Amino acid sequence: MGSLFRDTAAGFFIRYLSRNRFLKYPEELPDFKPPYPVDNPAGSDSSTLSETENPIGRDAKDKSLDRDAQGIPLAEIVSSKLNDIEQTTTRVIHPVQSKNGTILVDWYSTDDPANPYNWSTGRKALVCGQITILTFTVYYGSAAYAPAIPAVMEQFGCSEAVASLGLALYVIGYGFGPLVFSPLSEIPALGRNGLYIATLFTFTLLVIPTTLTNSLPAFMVARFLCAFFGSPPLSTSPASFTDVLPLNKLPYVLALWSGVTTMAPALGPIIAGYTLQTKDWHWSMFELVWIASTVFVFLFFFLPETSADNILLRRAARLRLLTGNSNFRSQSEIKQASMTRNEILFNAVIKPWEMNALDPAILFSTVYVALCYAIFYCFFESFPLVFQAMHGFSLGAAGLTFLSVPIGLAIAIPLQLAHFTYYLYPFLMKHGNPVPEFWLKNALAVSTLAPIGLFIFAWTSSPDIHWIVPLIGVVLFQGAAYQIMNSQFAYIANIYPKYAASLFAANAAARSWLAGGAILFSRPMFTQLGVGGGVSVLGGVMVLCSGLLVVLYFTGHALRKRSRFVST
Structure with a gap:
């Protein structure tokens, strides 16, 4: 326990204030040899x-020579060494x-x-659990504001588009974060812990003004800055998991973590919805302060450097x-x-956008993932129109409809883990790493289910059809979108593993920006076309992406031969 506490932020300050008299490392003990x-x-x-x-x-277990392979579910799996198994002998x-x-x-x-x-299972579970809760907190903060939009419109006399900026700017804000914090995460002296603690502390402080201010511009600025400083765990968490977990255990934690990244925004309207039925709209932000401050205290004392x-x-x-x-x-x-500051910044910031501009496979993967993510945030605009306006749900009951998202994940995640356990891992151990297009197979298997789910939601959103039917479409879409996104992440990591971290940061930025834009354009689209027409348009775009995915699967090898980045 002492060694765990020594490497936490609290341990750092105790050592600093005591001039290293307490919590000494082995090299600092007089009998060290x-x-x-x-x-x-x-x-x-x-x-x-x-x-x-x-x-x-x-x-063989040390991955410190390849620390730029940060990724998202399955991305770290495919870039890990296939013989990365736990040692049984000491040397x-x-x-x-x-x-x-x-x-x-x-x-x-x-x-x-x-x-x-070499940490114990309990210590690894503590680390992974804390990072997952941290990620949950930041993502929860986005949609916790959604039920407050009508109250904000009433208090400030603003349009719905202006009130929705509180949600859109938050989502856009944590898209900018990875572009800034990804280069910082490459600085060994900072470590993962320093980045997490410093940004979470700033995030918590910035949430406080959102609970107190009655100035709409000040509220919007604070929301954006909150998301910006809260963004590091959204892109760096998988790298932290890779620090402590071997290949045969990593996918299980990554699958649960990626499920949390989608589940947290869905739980926001559920928790805040019932609160706002009896409290002022600021209370949705008060809840975020309580969660963030509690998580900060726990991480400050119990999250070690990994x-x-x-x-x-x-x-x-x-x-x-x-x-x-x-x-x-x-x-x-x-x-x-051996690396210059300009080289680090170029590889982290400029290179991924250059690759998106010049490599159609990377560009398609970025757009496809961003579209899945943006459609999810469109639900925050369409659900009130369907379940409150059409079916007469209360604010709290309307929030419960977002339980369809974790239900979709509850179906998709076990299927993914079973696929890894019984097929993927044995295949990799026997045959080695396959061609990158191999990782698109999961997406191919479910790509048609995503538009089908959207069409079900679009064509059954009516007062004359039971409310459970459109939610079945949401469950189907969300389960398929989860598989599609993970498949694309794995594909990206295998094409250009050298630039995996930078590509994932750019991907995170692109999907957040599109999702933020979707929050603003989806309500006017639903107003003009109706929920059925607007969601059908989104379903049609997903059908197009399904067709392009098939093309990519069969032509990806030819595209790689023509790419200027494969040998870089």
Whole structure:
């Protein structure tokens, strides 16, 4: 427990304020002895390497050499090593020494307790659970505002389009976040924990003005900034899971986490809807303050650092202080020294948009995922028109209709995990990583179900048809959309694994921006065309995407041959 607390934000401050007298690391204890002689750090089994070469003989479980493969469900699976299984024997890992004398700091042994891969199951569950709850909090904050829109219109005398900005700007805001925080997550000295805690603290502070202000412009600005600073876990969480989980366990956590990313906005109207029947519209924001502040306190005291780059970087600093030998360096320090700031920013910010512009496969995947996400947010505009206006539901009861979303996920997620357990994982272990188009098969199997679900919702949204029927269409769409999005993420990760993190950040931005726009254009569309006509238009676009998916599956290999990015 002491080692867990030591690597938390609270542990950092205790060490800093006590000048490292409390919560000491092994290297700081007087009786510490490295498992290899420090006067000859290379040891008899060590090898030499140049400054930019990857070290050899490293633990098969250590992924610190490929820390740019952040992703979203299944993306990390396909970019992981297929032989990434837990060690059953213990051996000392001797450090590698470069030709110029640099000593590469690694784990001391294959069962080094500082390695997140070697943490206990309970500790890993605590870490994954906290990150999932953090993600839930940020996503919940988007749609918790949706039931307040009529009250905001009444208080400020504004149009529905203006009042809906409170939802749209939040969704757009957490689309900008990954573009800024993705390069920051590449800085080893910052680590994952530093980014999570600092941005969550800022997020919590910025929610407070939304509960107090009666200025509509101030409220809108605060909503945007809340989402912006709350965005890091939306794109970095899968990388944190990869820090601690082996290949055979990772998909289960990723599947649940990705389900939470969709479920949280759906629960917002349910929780806030009943509250706003008796309270002022600000209470939906009060609830977000309570949740965010509670999560912040828990993470501050109990979320340890998981980044191997950060852990080994700080170990290298302690070994330099212990031995007086300035040649001790972590792999992340060596890698960082060989990269310029402009190169990091270009790969993180410019490169993914260049690839979207010049590679039709990447562009299609970005648009397809963004469309699935945007249609989900269109439900926040169409549901009140159907279930309140047509069927006379109260505000609280109308929120309950969003339970159709987690029901769809409850069907899709077990099917995905069964597919992984009984087919995908055995296939990968036997045949290795297949061609990228292999990962499109799941999407092909369900791509027609998404438009069918939308057409059911569109054509049965009528006062003369029982309200349960259109919700069946929502369940069908949401289950299919979940599979489609995961399939596309896996496809992207396999085409350009070098730029996976940047591509996922761009994908997150694109789908958030389109979803934010959908919130604003969907209500006028439904007003002009009716819910049936407007949702039918969306269903027609999904039919087109289903056809293009088939084309991509059969022509993807030819497109890759013509791509200028495959060899980069």
